[in-house]
Amino acid sequence: MKQKRFILQENELPTAWYNIQADMPIKPMPPIHPATKQPLGVDDLAHIFPRECCVQELDTEHDFIPIPEEVLDKYKSYRSTPLVRAYALEEALQTPAHIYFKNESVNPLGSHKINSALPQCYYAKQEGTTNVTTETGAGQWGAALAYAASVFGLEAAVYQVKISMQQKPYRSSIMRTFGAAVTGSPSMSTRAGKDIITRDPHHPGSLGTAISEAVELATTTPNCKYTLGSVLNHVGLHQTIIGLEAEKQMTMAGEYPDVVIACFGGGSNFGGIAFPFMRHNLKDGKKTEFIAAEPESCPKLTRGEFRYDFGDEAGYTPLLPMFTLGHSFKPANIHAGGLRYHGAGVIISQLLKDGLMHGVDIPQLESFEAGMLFARTEGIIPAPESSHAIAAAIREAQKCKQTGEEKVILFNLSGHGLIDMSAYDQYLNGDLINYRVSDQDIEQTLKSVPE
Amino acid sequence: MKQKRFILQENELPTAWYNIQADMPIKPMPPIHPATKQPLGVDDLAHIFPRECCVQELDTEHDFIPIPEEVLDKYKSYRSTPLVRAYALEEALQTPAHIYFKNESVNPLGSHKINSALPQCYYAKQEGTTNVTTETGAGQWGAALAYAASVFGLEAAVYQVKISMQQKPYRSSIMRTFGAAVTGSPSMSTRAGKDIITRDPHHPGSLGTAISEAVELATTTPNCKYTLGSVLNHVGLHQTIIGLEAEKQMTMAGEYPDVVIACFGGGSNFGGIAFPFMRHNLKDGKKTEFIAAEPESCPKLTRGEFRYDFGDEAGYTPLLPMFTLGHSFKPANIHAGGLRYHGAGVIISQLLKDGLMHGVDIPQLESFEAGMLFARTEGIIPAPESSHAIAAAIREAQKCKQTGEEKVILFNLSGHGLIDMSAYDQYLNGDLINYRVSDQDIEQTLKSVPE
Numbered sequence: 001m002k003q004k005r006f007i008l009q010e011n012e013l014p015t016a017w018y019n020i021q022a023d024m025p026i027k028p029m030p031p032i033h034p035a036t037k038q039p040l041g042v043d044d045l046a047h048i049f050p051r052e053c054c055v056q057e058l059d060t061e062h063d064f065i066p067i068p069e070e071v072l073d074k075y076k077s078y079r080s081t082p083l084v085r086a087y088a089l090e091e092a093l094q095t096p097a098h099i100y101f102k103n104e105s106v107n108p109l110g111s112h113k114i115n116s117a118l119p120q121c122y123y124a125k126q127e128g129t130t131n132v133t134t135e136t137g138a139g140q141w142g143a144a145l146a147y148a149a150s151v152f153g154l155e156a157a158v159y160q161v162k163i164s165m166q167q168k169p170y171r172s173s174i175m176r177t178f179g180a181a182v183t184g185s186p187s188m189s190t191r192a193g194k195d196i197i198t199r200d201p202h203h204p205g206s207l208g209t210a211i212s213e214a215v216e217l218a219t220t221t222p223n224c225k226y227t228l229g230s231v232l233n234h235v236g237l238h239q240t241i242i243g244l245e246a247e248k249q250m251t252m253a254g255e256y257p258d259v260v261i262a263c264f265g266g267g268s269n270f271g272g273i274a275f276p277f278m279r280h281n282l283k284d285g286k287k288t289e290f291i292a293a294e295p296e297s298c299p300k301l302t303r304g305e306f307r308y309d310f311g312d313e314a315g316y317t318p319l320l321p322m323f324t325l326g327h328s329f330k331p332a333n334i335h336a337g338g339l340r341y342h343g344a345g346v347i348i349s350q351l352l353k354d355g356l357m358h359g360v361d362i363p364q365l366e367s368f369e370a371g372m373l374f375a376r377t378e379g380i381i382p383a384p385e386s387s388h389a390i391a392a393a394i395r396e397a398q399k400c401k402q403t404g405e406e407k408v409i410l411f412n413l414s415g416h417g418l419i420d421m422s423a424y425d426q427y428l429n430g431d432l433i434n435y436r437v438s439d440q441d442i443e444q445t446l447k448s449v450p451e
Numbered sequence: 452m453k454q455k456r457f458i459l460q461e462n463e464l465p466t467a468w469y470n471i472q473a474d475m476p477i478k479p480m481p482p483i484h485p486a487t488k489q490p491l492g493v494d495d496l497a498h499i500f501p502r503e504c505c506v507q508e509l510d511t512e513h514d515f516i517p518i519p520e521e522v523l524d525k526y527k528s529y530r531s532t533p534l535v536r537a538y539a540l541e542e543a544l545q546t547p548a549h550i551y552f553k554n555e556s557v558n559p560l561g562s563h564k565i566n567s568a569l570p571q572c573y574y575a576k577q578e579g580t581t582n583v584t585t586e587t588g589a590g591q592w593g594a595a596l597a598y599a600a601s602v603f604g605l606e607a608a609v610y611q612v613k614i615s616m617q618q619k620p621y622r623s624s625i626m627r628t629f630g631a632a633v634t635g636s637p638s639m640s641t642r643a644g645k646d647i648i649t650r651d652p653h654h655p656g657s658l659g660t661a662i663s664e665a666v667e668l669a670t671t672t673p674n675c676k677y678t679l680g681s682v683l684n685h686v687g688l689h690q691t692i693i694g695l696e697a698e699k700q701m702t703m704a705g706e707y708p709d710v711v712i713a714c715f716g717g718g719s720n721f722g723g724i725a726f727p728f729m730r731h732n733l734k735d736g737k738k739t740e741f742i743a744a745e746p747e748s749c750p751k752l753t754r755g756e757f758r759y760d761f762g763d764e765a766g767y768t769p770l771l772p773m774f775t776l777g778h779s780f781k782p783a784n785i786h787a788g789g790l791r792y793h794g795a796g797v798i799i800s801q802l803l804k805d806g807l808m809h810g811v812d813i814p815q816l817e818s819f820e821a822g823m824l825f826a827r828t829e830g831i832i833p834a835p836e837s838s839h840a841i842a843a844a845i846r847e848a849q850k851c852k853q854t855g856e857e858k859v860i861l862f863n864l865s866g867h868g869l870i871d872m873s874a875y876d877q878y879l880n881g882d883l884i885n886y887r888v889s890d891q892d893i894e895q896t897l898k899s900v901p902e
Contacts, residue, residue, distance in 0.1 A: 003461050003462075003527075004461065004527045004528050005461060005527065005528070005529075007458050007460065009458065010454050010455065010456060011454075076454075076455045076456065077455050077456070077535065077538075077539070077829065077830065078456075078830065084528065087528075088528070088602075106557040108829075108830030108831055109830070110869065114830070147827075147830050150827050151539075151830070169872075169873075169876075170869070170870075170872035170873070173872035173873070173875055173876045173879075174832065174869070174872060174875075176875075176876070176879055177823065177826055177827075177832060177872075177875050177879070178826065178827060179827065372628065375598075375628055375629065376598075376601050376628075376629060376630065378528065378559075379528065379529065379559030379560070379565070379598050379602070380559055381625065381628060418561065418621070418625070418869050418870060419621075419869060421620075421621035421624035421625060421628075422620075422621075422624070424624055424625075424627075424628050425620075425624045425627070428624075428627055428628070
C-alpha cells in the first residue's frame, strides 16, 4: 500500500527559521517614514513592535535564525504537521500529477497563524512587555494571538472588525475562551475609534479601523506592544517552519516539488511554505515554480502596481514598497476574509518584481468548487482562504492531465473551514457570486498611493 | 528537551481491531427479541445493519479482527493521531502525575466518530447497499457518516434531532457539504415521524424520534442499511484503533498507563481507548484502572441498574442487557449532547458488572472548568463531551498531588469543541448550571424497563 502521510518525529523538527532576505539577489527596499521619506531602522519600529521582531524584519544577513528554545518547546506540542499525498483528490481529477498538501489545519486554533503568534508573544514577554494588542478580521489571527498570549502570561486586547464579529460570533468566543479582551472596531475605547464613530455612528468597521485602534492602544499604553498576523517580513520568517518541515517530508516521500502553491493575503502563509524551497532555486539551480493564489476580487499580485504605499487603509503605518491596489482599495465582501488586503508583503513584492514567483487570481465560485471537491475526497473542510490554493493546485493538475506530465504539486492547506460553514451553506444554496474588479476601479484606488 | 508528542509512522499502524469479547471472563448476554425473548442471531440483525457488522457484533471467539485493506487505506489518510504528554496541564495542576492524551480531535470532522463510520460504510458498500441512514443529535456522528458515505459512494440520509439542527446549524451544513440529505426529526418523511407530528405538531425531536425514523427508512427501502455511532459492540470494536495505537505510543514514551479515562455516552470512545489496555489486565496481570466519565445528569453507570432494556426511547430496538436509567429517561439539556443517552453498551455493562472498570459522574460546571483549563494550557478547545474525561483526569492528577504518586494517566480527547462555542459563551457568561438527577426520578424511569 502506498504511503499517504509523512510526519517528522520531534527530534527531526527544524530548529531555525529560514530568512530568505539573506539569499535574495536584490534585497527588499526599506520601509520609509511617510513625512521624511527616510528609511526606518530597528529603533523606529521598536516603538510599536517587539524589538527582536524589528531586528528580524530588517535582517538581510543571516540565512538561518535560531528558534528560541521556549518557542520550539511550544511548537513541539503540535508540530510537525502532516504532509499528505492527496491520492483521493488525484483520483477524482484523473491526473498523472502527484499532489501533496501540508496540513496546517490541525494546528491549535485551526490555522497556520499560531506559528507566528507564539514567537511574537515570546519576544514581547522577554522584553518586559505585559500587554499585547492586535487587530483581526474573521478572527483566525486574533484567536491564535489570544492563545499565544495566554501561553506566555500576557494580557491580550484584540480589536475585531465589528461586522465580522457579528457574522462569525464563534471566533470571538474562542478569543474570550483564552482570556483575551475582544472589542468590536470601531469602538469608543480609543481616540481613533471615537473619531470614526462620531463621523459615522453605524460604521461596520474594517481592518483599517481595527489597525488604527490597536496601534493607538500599543503606543499609548506602557509595556504594550502591537503584533501583526501577516504582511511583515518577520511574520513570514516564523512561518518558514512550514516549508522547512515540508522539505524534509518531501524527502521522506522521495520527491521534490515542481510547483509550490499557497493562497495569498499578506503573504505569510505563502512565504512560509515557499521560501525554503525557493532557497534551492536561488542557490542550487532548482527550477520549482511558485504560485500565489489570490482572490479575483483583490488582485494586487496580478493587476496591482509596485509602489511605496501605506500598510493600512487609514495611512497610519510606515510606507512599504509593495505590489498594491492602493491602500484605499475596498475588496468585495468575499468569504475568504483573510485574503481581503490591498497590498503584498515587502519580500514577496520584490520576488514578484524579479520574476521569481507569480500570482494567479481565483474567482470565488471556483474556490468553493475546489473546496467542496477537496472536502469530499480528503475529508477536510478547508478554510475559504485555503480553497484558493486548492483551486490553483487543481488548475495545475488539470494541465498535467492534458500534457501527461507527472508533476509534483505541493500546496499549503493553511486552515480548516469549520467556523466558516455559513459560507458553504450559501455556496450550496447557490447564493454566492464572483466579484471581478474593473480596470477603472483599480486605476481609481491606485490614486490613493502617495507620490 | 522532553518529548511531547508520539506519532506512529504509517507502517506501524495496527492492522487489526481488538475484540475484547474473546477475552472477557464472562461473555456478554445476547440481544433478545422484545416479544419472543429469544436471543437474536446475525440473520435477525442483518435486516437492519450491514451483515459483517452483525457478525462482529456477536463474535466472542476472535480476539483480533483484520481491518479490511480499503478501510486501512482510508485510516492512513489521517491516522495515527498523536499521543501527547500534557506537560502544560501538569504544570498548571502542580501534579507529579504524568498526563497523556490521545488527540482524536485532529481527525476529519473533528472527532473519533470517523473511525467507525468508515468501516460501517465500507461493509455496506461491499454487500451491495446503495443507501445508508442514521440518526444524529448534535451532529458529530452524522457528519462522520456523511463523509464516510461519500468516500464509498453511498447516498446518506441523516435524521437530525430537530432542536439540535436549529441550535447547531453548522453541523447540518457540514453534512450537506458531504452530500448527505439531512432531515430534521420528527419529519413528515416517515410513518413514525408523521405519527409523532400528528400527536404533537411542535415536537422538538429526540434521539428516540430520529432512531425510529432512520430504522423505518432502512427497513422500508431496498438496498438501504442503518448505521449507528455508538452503543453497539461492533462500533466499539472499530474504535479500538485508538487504544491499539496508544499502546504502541505509550511504549515509545517508555511508560504504561496506571489509569485510562474516557468520557461516556454509549461507550464506543471509552471502549476504543480502554479495551486494548484492559486486555493486559485480563491476560498479563496488569492492574490499570479504567474510569468512564459520565455526566451527573445522565448517571447510568453510577446510579443505573443492570437490566434488559430497549436501546431507544420509543422501544423499537431489540432488548439489550445494559446498565440503564430506563429507556424513558430524558436527560437534562446539557451541552455534552453526545453523552445524553439512557444506557450503556452491552460489553461495557458486563465489564462494569464484573468490576473490571468503574464510572464517575461529572457535574456540567466541573466539565467546563476542566475544558477551559485544558484549552488555556494545551491550546485545544475540547468538545463538551471530552471535557468530562479531562475533568476525571484532573481529579486523578489532584489525588496524585496529595499522595505524591507519579501515576501515569491516559485519557482520550475524543473531539474538539469549535462547533460548540456557544456553550463556552454561556459558561463564560455564567449562564450554565448543574443538573443532578433525583433518586425518585431514576426510580420512576426505571419503571419503563420491561420485565
